Amino acid sequence: MKELTPLTFMEAVNGLQKSAVARAAIELDVFTHIARGCNTVESVANATQASIKGVRVLLDALTVLRLLHKQDNRYQLTDESALFLDRQSPRYMGDSVQFALSPFIVHAFLNFTQAVRIGGHAVTSAGTVEAEHEVWVAYAQAMLPIAMPQAVATAELAGRVTSILDIAAGHGMFGIQILLRNPEARCVAIDWPAVLEFATANAAQAGVAGRWQGLPGDAFVADPGQGFDAVLLPNFLHHFSAEDCIAMLCRMHAAMVPQGRLFVVEMIPNDNRVTPSAPAWFATMMLASTPAGDAYTLPEYTAMLQESGFTAPSLHPVPGSARSIMVSRKQPANELW
Amino acid sequence: MKELTPLTFMEAVNGLQKSAVARAAIELDVFTHIARGCNTVESVANATQASIKGVRVLLDALTVLRLLHKQDNRYQLTDESALFLDRQSPRYMGDSVQFALSPFIVHAFLNFTQAVRIGGHAVTSAGTVEAEHEVWVAYAQAMLPIAMPQAVATAELAGRVTSILDIAAGHGMFGIQILLRNPEARCVAIDWPAVLEFATANAAQAGVAGRWQGLPGDAFVADPGQGFDAVLLPNFLHHFSAEDCIAMLCRMHAAMVPQGRLFVVEMIPNDNRVTPSAPAWFATMMLASTPAGDAYTLPEYTAMLQESGFTAPSLHPVPGSARSIMVSRKQPANELW
Numbered sequence: 001m002k003e004l005t006p007l008t009f010m011e012a013v014n015g016l017q018k019s020a021v022a023r024a025a026i027e028l029d030v031f032t033h034i035a036r037g038c039n040t041v042e043s044v045a046n047a048t049q050a051s052i053k054g055v056r057v058l059l060d061a062l063t064v065l066r067l068l069h070k071q072d073n074r075y076q077l078t079d080e081s082a083l084f085l086d087r088q089s090p091r092y093m094g095d096s097v098q099f100a101l102s103p104f105i106v107h108a109f110l111n112f113t114q115a116v117r118i119g120g121h122a123v124t125s126a127g128t129v130e131a132e133h134e135v136w137v138a139y140a141q142a143m144l145p146i147a148m149p150q151a152v153a154t155a156e157l158a159g160r161v162t163s164i165l166d167i168a169a170g171h172g173m174f175g176i177q178i179l180l181r182n183p184e185a186r187c188v189a190i191d192w193p194a195v196l197e198f199a200t201a202n203a204a205q206a207g208v209a210g211r212w213q214g215l216p217g218d219a220f221v222a223d224p225g226q227g228f229d230a231v232l233l234p235n236f237l238h239h240f241s242a243e244d245c246i247a248m249l250c251r252m253h254a255a256m257v258p259q260g261r262l263f264v265v266e267m268i269p270n271d272n273r274v275t276p277s278a279p280a281w282f283a284t285m286m287l288a289s290t291p292a293g294d295a296y297t298l299p300e301y302t303a304m305l306q307e308s309g310f311t312a313p314s315l316h317p318v319p320g321s322a323r324s325i326m327v328s329r330k331q332p333a334n335e336l337w
Numbered sequence: 338m339k340e341l342t343p344l345t346f347m348e349a350v351n352g353l354q355k356s357a358v359a360r361a362a363i364e365l366d367v368f369t370h371i372a373r374g375c376n377t378v379e380s381v382a383n384a385t386q387a388s389i390k391g392v393r394v395l396l397d398a399l400t401v402l403r404l405l406h407k408q409d410n411r412y413q414l415t416d417e418s419a420l421f422l423d424r425q426s427p428r429y430m431g432d433s434v435q436f437a438l439s440p441f442i443v444h445a446f447l448n449f450t451q452a453v454r455i456g457g458h459a460v461t462s463a464g465t466v467e468a469e470h471e472v473w474v475a476y477a478q479a480m481l482p483i484a485m486p487q488a489v490a491t492a493e494l495a496g497r498v499t500s501i502l503d504i505a506a507g508h509g510m511f512g513i514q515i516l517l518r519n520p521e522a523r524c525v526a527i528d529w530p531a532v533l534e535f536a537t538a539n540a541a542q543a544g545v546a547g548r549w550q551g552l553p554g555d556a557f558v559a560d561p562g563q564g565f566d567a568v569l570l571p572n573f574l575h576h577f578s579a580e581d582c583i584a585m586l587c588r589m590h591a592a593m594v595p596q597g598r599l600f601v602v603e604m605i606p607n608d609n610r611v612t613p614s615a616p617a618w619f620a621t622m623m624l625a626s627t628p629a630g631d632a633y634t635l636p637e638y639t640a641m642l643q644e645s646g647f648t649a650p651s652l653h654p655v656p657g658s659a660r661s662i663m664v665s666r667k668q669p670a671n672e673l674w
Binding site for chain 1: 340341342343344345346347348349350351352353354355356357358359360361364365385386387388389390391392393394395397398400401402403404407415416417418420421422430431433434437438443446447449450452453454455456457483609610611614615617618620621622623624625631656657658
């Protein structure tokens with residue numbers, strides 16, 4: 001019989017060390033330096049102004065994590081680190097550590113046992129869903145490269161659209177991508193004022209500023225008007241209780257034209273809640289960082305949508321992403337009677 | 338071509354979350370409750386006085402980590418968690434989180450980027466090698482179940498011995514296991530006073546108190562006397578610079594009889610420093626938590642030992658452990674001439 005070891009457990013316990021190594025690599029920008037030809041400990045240490053010993057330990061640890069290759073004391077990027085972790089790459093997403101390991105999120109996970117006890121975020125009263133929480137500016141900036149494939153997939157699903165409402169727009173890219181494919185369409189984007197500054201810049205850069213309007217405020221309160229034929233809820237509902245999700249969905253229902261379509265982008269685990277690993281694991285982030293958010297399953301989202309006057313959603317996985325897009329239609333009034 | 342995703346990087350970044358889940362599981366003792374027959378979210382929540390929702394997220398996350406099985410909404414221990422994480426098991430080692438995620442170690446890894454910059458522990462001046470550092474009491478207690486197979490393997494290698502010196506003895510078990518196999522032998526054990534209290538209790542419990550003597554103090558300063566035929570350096574040298582290791586080895590040399598044997602227990606990566614993963618990774622712990630410690634390779638230890646008057650070591654892996662035992666002899670005086 002194979003000797004049992006506590007390796008699975010120790011791997012989990014030592015996870016913090018992996019976070020630390022990943023963050024140090026981004027903060028010192030070692031992938032970018034290696035991409036530029038620094039391929040030894042000495043040359044990376046010189047480029048980063050860090051110690052020889054520290055860089056040696058860091059590069060070897062990154063090799064153990066399979067984020068670098070090492071041969072004959074020379075280091076090379078893997079295909080993944082070349083595409084996502086070299087700051088010169090258009091798909092660079094290393095700054096996601098600024099959100100994933102922000103002081104707020106670190107503090108939330110250092111108090112995770114208490115979150116399990118009380119069933120939600122244990123440090124401040126409202127967690128990340130507190131009004132104008134500072135974390136969302138970093139999030140919008142850091143997540144843009146990760147969100148882009150989701151935004152493109154959503155825009156392709158949306159097809160022809162005239163009037164878009166983008167809820168908690170963040171970087172704004174979900175609405176902007178639809179505007180780019182619909183030259184006559186207009187978009188109203190709701191988010192906290194500090195976040196909207198970043199979205200406004202992105203809209204201008206995309207050349208759609210004249211058809212894009214930011215509406216600063218709380219998505220549960222702000223009045224966007226009516227007549228939208230596409231409402232976007234990207235990575236939003238998971239932060240809230242089912243009751244709050246239904247309240248939001250009913251508000252969206254009222255803002256939409258008959259047969260208008262709702263696009264909900266989410267991490268959706270299977271009904272067993274333990275596969276696939278990324279959306280299943282996402283429940284820990286919601287427990288740690290929000291009072292009542294969750295990684296809801298498809299039946300749970302379906303129930304919320306139907307209770308709010310929408311059809312059962314069609315489900316569309318986003319290629320190369322752990323997220324899916326749910327598309328629902330506003331039910332015609334006569335079906336509600 | 339397969340679509341590239343940043344999964345390897347995100348797994349590393351999210352490591353903190355795994356640490357948090359593992360710690361919560363131990364602090365709420367969920368493995369022990371499941372072993373006792375609580376196999377649903379509700380029954381574990383009831384037994385731990387924690388929320389239904391929090392426990393659901395925790396148990397599902399432990400399933401994703403492969404520390405539990407889940408079927409039909411019932412949870413079961415894996416073979417590994419039954420052996421190592423059920424508090425009723427004689428090989429329970431869940432309390433290792435008290436050391437691995439102690440406030441000191443967490444703080445050290447939250448400052449890892451700075452450790453890379455300066456080449457060593459970045460928070461306090463001396464890290465864990467500070468005099469009488471509080472972390473060592475928790476360490477000695479938490480690591481005893483993990484160290485036991487190493488202590489048994491060392492005692493079996495030692496065979497017949499009469500006079501043992503156990504350096505930074507911790508729980509004391511390395512010396513105690515040799516005493517149990519050598520009814521006439523005596524042991525002197527050096528460690529900080531607070532740690533020795535735990536070792537003293539272990540010696541008494543093993544029935545060897547009359548042949549076991551604690552010597553409180555700094556292993557680099559305390560005078561243990563002379564004439565030892567076995568000196569134990571378990572999990573000690575990695576905390577220090579090569580220069581300090583050699584200074585310590587020269588002190589040991591002076592305390593030993595001719596042909597006396599030195600037993601050094603260590604995490605030893607291959608010369609490439611990136612395999613096997615556990616000892617290779619161990620360098621990050623030394624960088625984060627000590628001013629000058631390291632995961633030294635076999636050639637590096639061999640050079641230190643030979644410079645201090647010992648033979649090149651024989652290497653003995655400990656079954657079911659990432660550690661190895663190096664055995665060296667004190668060189669006869671005439672070979673030094």
